[in-house]
């Protein structure tokens with residue numbers, strides 16, 4: 681039986697987990713396309729899936745609909761992302777209860793980014809200022825919900841330094857969070873440094889590395905802009921070709937090398953920011969890489 685929570689899944693795992701991150705469509709018509717992508721990804725058999733909430737100004741109602749679609753299509757467990765943006769404590773309680781009532785037992789507890797055009801995060805009146813407060817609220821309301829929290833191998837852009845950021849990460853775990861999912865990174869060295877520093881700071885929870893496939897310099901720039909991660913010059917150079925197929929192949933080759941390196945060094949799983957793209961996860965070179973450490977038939 682599939683464990684209901686990511687906490688149980690990570691504790692029981694015999695091999696690293698594979699998780700895929702989706703985002704909700706921008707309009708109702710997009711649900712047909714999303715359903716088609718999910719259907720094509722069926723052979724990949726991810727251990728769990730996640731779906732964003734309010735990211736890039738997307739509709740929160742559509743997040744609920746996307747979580748339901750993923751669950752209906754058998755892509756479980758589903759991790760529902762939740763943010764503090766524009767929500768009072770009462771709004772958040774209502775959302776948490778609604779998630780719980782929908783049978784979802786995994787929440788990625790996030791603060792969220794400032795709305796477009798604003799540079800500083802301002803909590804809503806009677807809202808929550810940090811993800812740690814959301815973790816505490818979820819755990820007080822429904823202790824059985826498993827909470828993931830965000831970690832930043834290259835340090836959160838608002839944090840003065842890594843040590844401070846890790847102190848706040850530890851606070852989220854001390855408040856009851858169960859595991860960490862990292863922001864995307866393109867250089868494994870950043871993850872390994874972060875992991876060592878986190879362990880030295882007393883963080884024991886599993887830290888799932890987050891990776892994003894990129895298939896062009898423009899895609900790389902978009903990923904860097906929203907994540908504020910950095911990219912090695914070698915990746916940019918490899919993507920810099922007028923042949924889109926060659927750029928795509930270079931991006932997949934980079935991703936495969938990252939995955940192989942992370943698995944070889946004992947990562948608890950791989951989280952792929954796949955941007956709803958079936959084409960990427962079905963790429964034979966990626967499939968072969970995943971098959972090296974996954975027995976999807978068991």
Ligand SMILES: Cc1cc2nc3c(=O)[nH]c(=O)nc-3n(C[C@H](O)[C@H](O)[C@H](O)COP(=O)(O)OP(=O)(O)OC[C@H]3O[C@@H](n4cnc5c(N)ncnc54)[C@H](O)[C@@H]3O)c2cc1C
Nearest residue numbers: 732733735761790791792793810811830836839845848863
């Ligand atoms: C895996 C992942 C998934 C994401 N999914 C979404 C999504 O679905 N929707 C969306 O809108 N965004 C999403 N984001 C983006 C995220 O909302 C932003 O990165 C946001 O800027 C910070 O969120 P957080 O949960 O890390 O915040 P926090 O943990 O609150 O940290 C934010 C900043 O405040 C500092 N800090 C934390 N606690 C305290 C404290 N008690 N006192 C003082 N400073 C503190 C931290 O060091 C950090 O600099 C995701 C990010 C990741 C890595």
